[in-house]
Amino acid sequence: MSGTYAHKRRRTIVWSILGCLLAALLIVAAVFGIRAAVHKKSPDTDWGSYAFNNGETNFDIDLFPYLVLNKDASQIKIMQIADPQIKFGSFTRDTKTMDLLDRAIKKEQPDICVVTGDLTLSIFTYDAFRYFADFMEARQQYWTFVFGNHDAQFDCSKYTICQLLDRYDYCLFDAGPSDIHGKSNFLVNIFSGSKSAENLVYSLVCLDSGMYPEGDNASLTDWTYDWIRNDQMDWYKWAVDGIRTCNPDVQSSMFFHIPIRQFADMYYLHELEKGNEIPDAVRDKLPQVTISDVKGVVRESDKSQDEYVYGDDGYTVGIFYQGNAEGSTDHPDVFACIKQSDCTKALFCGHDHVNNLKGYFDGIYLGYGLCCGYHTYPFFNDPKILKNKILYNAKLWTDEQGNQMEKGVTVIEISLQDSSYGQLSVNDRMNSYYL
Numbered sequence: 001m002s003g004t005y006a007h008k009r010r011r012t013i014v015w016s017i018l019g020c021l022l023a024a025l026l027i028v029a030a031v032f033g034i035r036a037a038v039h040k041k042s043p044d045t046d047w048g049s050y051a052f053n054n055g056e057t058n059f060d061i062d063l064f065p066y067l068v069l070n071k072d073a074s075q076i077k078i079m080q081i082a083d084p085q086i087k088f089g090s091f092t093r094d095t096k097t098m099d100l101l102d103r104a105i106k107k108e109q110p111d112i113c114v115v116t117g118d119l120t121l122s123i124f125t126y127d128a129f130r131y132f133a134d135f136m137e138a139r140q141q142y143w144t145f146v147f148g149n150h151d152a153q154f155d156c157s158k159y160t161i162c163q164l165l166d167r168y169d170y171c172l173f174d175a176g177p178s179d180i181h182g183k184s185n186f187l188v189n190i191f192s193g194s195k196s197a198e199n200l201v202y203s204l205v206c207l208d209s210g211m212y213p214e215g216d217n218a219s220l221t222d223w224t225y226d227w228i229r230n231d232q233m234d235w236y237k238w239a240v241d242g243i244r245t246c247n248p249d250v251q252s253s254m255f256f257h258i259p260i261r262q263f264a265d266m267y268y269l270h271e272l273e274k275g276n277e278i279p280d281a282v283r284d285k286l287p288q289v290t291i292s293d294v295k296g297v298v299r300e301s302d303k304s305q306d307e308y309v310y311g312d313d314g315y316t317v318g319i320f321y322q323g324n325a326e327g328s329t330d331h332p333d334v335f336a337c338i339k340q341s342d343c344t345k346a347l348f349c350g351h352d353h354v355n356n357l358k359g360y361f362d363g364i365y366l367g368y369g370l371c372c373g374y375h376t377y378p379f380f381n382d383p384k385i386l387k388n389k390i391l392y393n394a395k396l397w398t399d400e401q402g403n404q405m406e407k408g409v410t411v412i413e414i415s416l417q418d419s420s421y422g423q424l425s426v427n428d429r430m431n432s433y434y435l
Contacts, residue, residue: 041157041159041160042157042158042159042160043159046179048175048178049063049176049178050063051177051178052231052238055234057238059242061246063174064186064187065186066188067111067191068190068191068193068195069190069201071192073111073416074415074416074417075413075414075416076112076416077108077411077412077413078110078111078204078412078414079104079108079114079411080114080350080410080412081113081114081369082115082118082368082369082370082409083116083117083118083148083371084101084375085120085121085122085150085375085376086120086121086128086129086131086373087121087122088124088128089128090131092375093374093375094374094375096374097372097373097374097375098135100372100374100407100408100409101135101372101409102135104409104434105139107434108429110141111142112143112144113141113143114143114144114204114348115143115144116349117145117146117148117149117150117151117256117351118148118149118350118373119132119148119151120132120150121150121153121375121376123154124155125151125154125155125161126155126156126160129165133165136170137168137170137171142170142172143171143172144171144204144206145165145171146184146206146208146255147182147183147184147210147211147257148209148351149211149225149226149258153211158183162175172188173186174186179231180229180231180232180234180235181208181229181232182207184208185206185207185208185232185235186206187203187252189202189204190202190203190204197246198247200243200250202251202252202416203243203251204255205240205252205254205255205344206255206256207228207232207256208228208232208256208257209257209349210229212224213225213226225321225322225323226258227258227322228260228322228331229332230331233334236341240343240344243343244343250343251344251345253345253347253414254347254348255348256349257351258320258321258349258351259320259349259351259352260322260349261321261322261335262335262366263319263321263366263368265286265289266291267298267319267357268282268283269361270291270294272286273291287362289361290363291359292360293359294357294358295359296358296368298319298352298355299318299355300320300355318354319352319357320351322334335362338364345365345422346364346367346424347365347367348368348369350369352368353373354371354377367410367412369409370407370409370410370428370429370430371407371408372407373407374407406430406431407431408428408431409428409429410426411427411429412425413425413426
């Protein structure tokens, strides 16, 4: 009798534990479902801070966030924060990411930090954004942000994220026009001494490079990406024409998440300069342009497990540029538009975590930001785990000297002195630099 009683008691305890676990899972699922339903809400109509109206809206510097430097400032210092991909915040590897950023901000004391997308890759998107924004607010550090392909992929709409960021005094962000693609198309205008048109000295152009091609049921492993659209480039022309009415000689830099094809062109042209072989099909399509001061590496492996990928008319070899989807032909030539504007002198992106290629391509500086996120690949400590894992290939995660690369940030310094106005100094700073 006692044995039967003990058996029944154990069975009751087991079922009770299983019941509690099931109840806990149901509660978590319900909470997540409710939160997702709330955070995914967006207005029924197009939304933004103003209407572009196909260029009919009058340009006004008051439409954009801004930063005022000391009148005697000789340069602008920008810290590019690429792909932190915050997951859960405290008590996770995210603390390593934030510790790196904390030490970097204290040492560099940048005028502004620019997060070039994928601030988060998390089912708790809202909390990840709030975690990061609170961190920057506590340090009284000005920062801005452009959307990446993962930032609104799970439990948050871009609308909810924009509403959240609007609460923070040190976040210089704007949703942008209501009637063009994307929700982080804006300028951060930089003034000397005080905010007035005659004191405009530089501008940061921020663009939303999108997520995945419209109509696709994209997953984390589709490896096809969206692109900057024609209406965004129309807005860009309007914006740079507008800042030139304030200062005819003003220059700008552009920040977005997904690289453009010219990053791949620069890579291959540099390979040819070094005497390396490239496929004839690639060689035949390369533009006849000058490159210079090229440094850094392309160590992103091709996610199709082939050496080269040919889609619409392109190739990647670890450079996953915009519109790299078969048949995607309706995107503008972003680079040609920028060249024609003769205002934007540098483009900075993220997205490809183990690429840090940088250099001048046809007179325009192209630069990958150094990935800072410790929750991104490759992050395993045991090389045995990395074996045969293309996305986590430790052999690829090396610098030009063959040393294993570290997480870090990219520091961009732009001269404001008359004799060297617009001159760039761009350096990757590894984690160990700040120890």
